[in-house]
Amino acid sequence: MKPLGLNEIREKFLSFFESKGHLRMQSSSLVPQGDASLLLINSGMAPLKPYFSGEAPPPQGNRRATTCQKCIRTPDIERVGKTSRHGTFFEMLGNFSFGDYFKSEACKWAWEFCTEIMELPIDKLYVTVYAGEGDGLAGFPDEQAYDIWANEVGVDPSHLSRLGKEDNFWEIGAGPCGPCSEIYFDRGPDPKCVDPDNCKPGCDCDRYVEFWNLVFTQFNNDGSNNYTKLNQNNIDTGMGLERMACIMQGVDSLFDVDTIMNITKRVSAITGAKYGQSESVDVSLRVITDHIRSTTMMISDGILPSNEGRGYVLRRLLRRAARHGKLLGTDKPFLFEVCETVINESKAAYPELDEKKAHIIRVIKAEEERFAATIDAGMKILLDLRRT
Ligand code: SER
Numbered sequence: 001m002k003p004l005g006l007n008e009i010r011e012k013f014l015s016f017f018e019s020k021g022h023l024r025m026q027s028s029s030l031v032p033q034g035d036a037s038l039l040l041i042n043s044g045m046a047p048l049k050p051y052f053s054g055e056a057p058p059p060q061g062n063r064r065a066t067t068c069q070k071c072i073r074t075p076d077i078e079r080v081g082k083t084s085r086h087g088t089f090f091e092m093l094g095n096f097s098f099g100d101y102f103k104s105e106a107c108k109w110a111w112e113f114c115t116e117i118m119e120l121p122i123d124k125l126y127v128t129v130y131a132g133e134g135d136g137l138a139g140f141p142d143e144q145a146y147d148i149w150a151n152e153v154g155v156d157p158s159h160l161s162r163l164g165k166e167d168n169f170w171e172i173g174a175g176p177c178g179p180c181s182e183i184y185f186d187r188g189p190d191p192k193c194v195d196p197d198n199c200k201p202g203c204d205c206d207r208y209v210e211f212w213n214l215v216f217t218q219f220n221n222d223g224s225n226n227y228t229k230l231n232q233n234n235i236d237t238g239m240g241l242e243r244m245a246c247i248m249q250g251v252d253s254l255f256d257v258d259t260i261m262n263i264t265k266r267v268s269a270i271t272g273a274k275y276g277q278s279e280s281v282d283v284s285l286r287v288i289t290d291h292i293r294s295t296t297m298m299i300s301d302g303i304l305p306s307n308e309g310r311g312y313v314l315r316r317l318l319r320r321a322a323r324h325g326k327l328l329g330t331d332k333p334f335l336f337e338v339c340e341t342v343i344n345e346s347k348a349a350y351p352e353l354d355e356k357k358a359h360i361i362r363v364i365k366a367e368e369e370r371f372a373a374t375i376d377a378g379m380k381i382l383l384d385l386r387r388t
Contacts, residue, residue, distance in 0.1 A: 001119040006245040006259045010068050010093065010349060016113050017066035017095045023059060027069045027350060029301040037173060039310055044069040044094035045236040051098040052176035052217050052234045063100035068093050068241065068349060070297050074313060081287035084253030088317065089294035091241040099232030106214050106235045107148045110183060118248060124186045126201045126208060127155050130169055130179035131162035137219060137227040138169060142179040163202050170215040174223035176230060183212040185247050211243040255286050259345040264289045266341040271328040284324040291321035292335055296342040299360045300352045305367045318367045333368035336361045
């Protein structure tokens with residue numbers, strides 16, 4: 001297995017699925033179009049929902065598509081910087097079937113990509129299938145997937161296991177959903193594991209890292225967990241690009257991935273703070289690195305800082321990054337310079353970054369200046385209070 005850059009992995013994935021007859025589509029905007037249930041796009045399938053339900057005809061008449069989708073998830077924002085895995089921005093690679101191929105091809109191609117294109121060692125790969133849980137249509141175990149992995153793909157049964165709804169049934173509120181299979185990479189025993197003798201995929205420790213989720217989208221959830229069968233069987237897979245990059249580059253943390261580390265290096269060069277200097281400096285460097293990735297992408301998709309909705313998410317991320325800059329001892333706006341590195345690292349995949357470069361820089365600088373003015377005004381009030 002050769003070390004591969006994040007940009008190379010993205011390209012290898014998309015061209016692999018093109019070779020399997022998939023239409024390569026650009027990432028959709030982070031701003032959901034015609035979907036009021038989401039503030040920001042949070043998975044590869046989110047912009048494609050109408051194709052799964054059959055409401056919209058397949059894109060350019062093609063029932064197979066592959067994308068690398070920009071995604072933002074903020075529920076774990078407080079953990080960003082403190083762990084090796086949490087980030088608010090990530091890229092999700094996916095191959096999709098809109099009523100075309102189903103489980104058998106999805107499993108075989110995922111395995112082929114892992115073992116022949118990425119050249120991951122088979123003895124490090126583990127697969128889970130849905131064990132079934134509860135009543136009704138969504139309660140049945142996925143024996144079909146188990147059989148495909150064991151007998152068609154040839155995964156050793158000791159590397160195959162069954163997990164319940166929390167791990168192996170994919171849904172976000174209302175909409176297309178279904179049982180899933182996940183592929184894990186074994187990083188070797190984790191000294192922090194609380195039950196090393198029984199450690200297996202699904203364990204909370206860092207030994208088995210899940211990097212690819214294959215969803216067999218066959219049901220619709222009406223939003224109250226009432227499931228009906230969709231008119232067509234679909235495939236929605238999501239492979240975390242940063243996670244695969246960690247595996248291919250032999251690093252534990254997403255912040256050590258090549259393109260992401262280049263952003264941290266730029267922050268270090270501007271602020272003088274060295275990565276590895278102390279835990280608190282590392283946390284600040286990682287928060288800035290993550291947040292400047294998300295905010296640069298959000299602004300390139302037309303979001304502006306404001307006090308509500310998406311604009312508020314953007315403002316909060318920018319101000320958190322600016323505050324961590326202050327913790328590193330930087331008094332002047334600096335994020336507007338760091339965003340150039342984000343643009344350079346990712347513009348090949350997202351040309352809108354380069355097209356909107358001047359606008360992105362302007363928006364970030366203005367928000368940094370506004371934030372600095374707010375802090376100065378607050379400090380003045382505090383000092384005046386002390387004098388009275
Ligand atoms: N929708 C699934 C996920 O986000 C697979 O793409 O994990």
